[in-house]
Amino acid sequence: MSDTASLNDRAAQPRPQPKAGIMDIHAYTPGKAKAEGIADPIKLSANENALGSSPKAQAAYAEAGLKLQMYPDPKATVLRTAVAERHGLEPERLIFGCGSDEVFQILNQAYLEPGDNIVQGRYGFAGFAIGARACQAQVRLAAEPDYRIDVDELLACVDDRTRLVFLANPGNPTGTWIPFSEVRRLHEALPPGVILVLDGAYSEFVADPTFDDGLELARGSANIVVTHTFSKLHGLAGLRVGWGYAPLGIIEACERIRMPFNVSVPAQLAAAAALDDLDFERASVELTEQWRPWLEQQLGGLGLDVVKPSAANFVLVGFPSAPGRTAAEADAFLASRGLLVRGLNMYGLPDHLRFTIGLEAHNRALTEALAEFMRR
Numbered sequence: 528m529s530d531t532a533s534l535n536d537r538a539a540q541p542r543p544q545p546k547a548g549i550m551d552i553h554a555y556t557p558g559k560a561k562a563e564g565i566a567d568p569i570k571l572s573a574n575e576n577a578l579g580s581s582p583k584a585q586a587a588y589a590e591a592g593l594k595l596q597m598y599p600d601p602k603a604t605v606l607r608t609a610v611a612e613r614h615g616l617e618p619e620r621l622i623f624g625c626g627s628d629e630v631f632q633i634l635n636q637a638y639l640e641p642g643d644n645i646v647q648g649r650y651g652f653a654g655f656a657i658g659a660r661a662c663q664a665q666v667r668l669a670a671e672p673d674y675r676i677d678v679d680e681l682l683a684c685v686d687d688r689t690r691l692v693f694l695a696n697p698g699n700p701t702g703t704w705i706p707f708s709e710v711r712r713l714h715e716a717l718p719p720g721v722i723l724v725l726d727g728a729y730s731e732f733v734a735d736p737t738f739d740d741g742l743e744l745a746r747g748s749a750n751i752v753v754t755h756t757f758s759k760l761h762g763l764a765g766l767r768v769g770w771g772y773a774p775l776g777i778i779e780a781c782e783r784i785r786m787p788f789n790v791s792v793p794a795q796l797a798a799a800a801a802l803d804d805l806d807f808e809r810a811s812v813e814l815t816e817q818w819r820p821w822l823e824q825q826l827g828g829l830g831l832d833v834v835k836p837s838a839a840n841f842v843l844v845g846f847p848s849a850p851g852r853t854a855a856e857a858d859a860f861l862a863s864r865g866l867l868v869r870g871l872n873m874y875g876l877p878d879h880l881r882f883t884i885g886l887e888a889h890n891r892a893l894t895e896a897l898a899e900f901m902r903r
């Protein structure tokens with residue numbers, strides 16, 4: 528048989544087909560990491576920690592590098608103890624993931640059957656929905672008037688097939704947050720069989736003393752999971768570590784499908800060490816607190832529509848629709864100046880960009896470039 532004939536023959540054969548719905552999923556688009564022709568761009572596109580990470584975490588990481596032949600502790604004992612002690616939690620109610628992303632994934636896999644649904648805000652973090660769709664579940668998006676979660680809108684989306692409600696507080700990419708009284712109201716109104724996932728990825732950056740990440744509420748509840756990550760405050764995004772605090776019944780289900788070695792040795796040890804570095808945590812929060820209002824004011828002064836107030840380590844900014852001034856054009860202009868920021872088409876916010884709060888030099892470079900963009 529000729530080569531062409533055999534190729535044709537193979538092309539005619541049935542190919543492996545993904546299950547229904549997989550090819551309709553939009554893959555997660557990460558923030559840009561490269562700028563054409565610029566060796567060392569300023570990356571403000573992924574809400575990473577501009578200060579780097581704790582020296583204690585780096586030392587633990589380096590030490591873990593000497594024992595790479597060993598599988599990780601499947602129970603993440605050192606990290607479990609550190610998290611439990613730090614937050615006053617029962618160690619057996621913790622689950623660890625390769626980023627909090629994996630904790631969401633495990634929850635989705637454990638609780639969603641085809642035809643079930645999850646509920647989240649319209650601008651809710653894309654990671655929740657991808658895992659749900661992979662389970663052939665529907666994703667019900669609640670309106671977020673003024674870019675803020677509205678509990679009544681979330682509740683209006685809940686029906687008898689809802690299994691999980693995801694609420695990131697503060698939200699990404701909005702940066703806005705809702706008071707604890709609203710979180711409690713949401714929880715009280717949910718049917719007891721629905722799990723409320725409170726994602727606190729940015730909670731440590733909230734300055735308001737009345738803010739509450741829900742850990743205490745979760746302690747006495749049978750259907751709340753609170754998640755946290757080491758990616759933001761601790762600057763360990765590259766290591767991929769997150770955790771969830773859940774009722775034992777949920778932990779027991781999730782632990783059946785969690786792969787035993789999902790969190791690497793360096794990740795477990797560096798994350799545990801990071802919890803012991805309060806100076807680094809404080810510096811990270813202070814950097815955000817110092818520059819967030821400054822950035823909001825500067826960007827507002829350029830006539831841009833800043834979504835305020837952000838309580839996270841980034842700000843969301845709306846651009847005019849006039850040609851020459853659009854978010855897409857600003858994104859390209861900034862990239863040409865070596866400033867990488869986050870376009871938000873994936874979130875249905877094509878007129879907005881999200882800027883991570885950086886070091887002083889980054890923030891000044893950003894506002895100067897944007898001033899030039901708006902003057903052109």
Ligand SMILES: Cc1ncc(COP(=O)(O)O)c(C=O)c1O
Pocket residue numbers: 574625626627628629652654695698699726728729755756757758764767768769
């Ligand atoms: C709201 C929100 N939740 C969770 C995550 C996931 O964090 P990680 O998987 O790095 O722990 C992110 C990451 O950007 C986020 O923005």
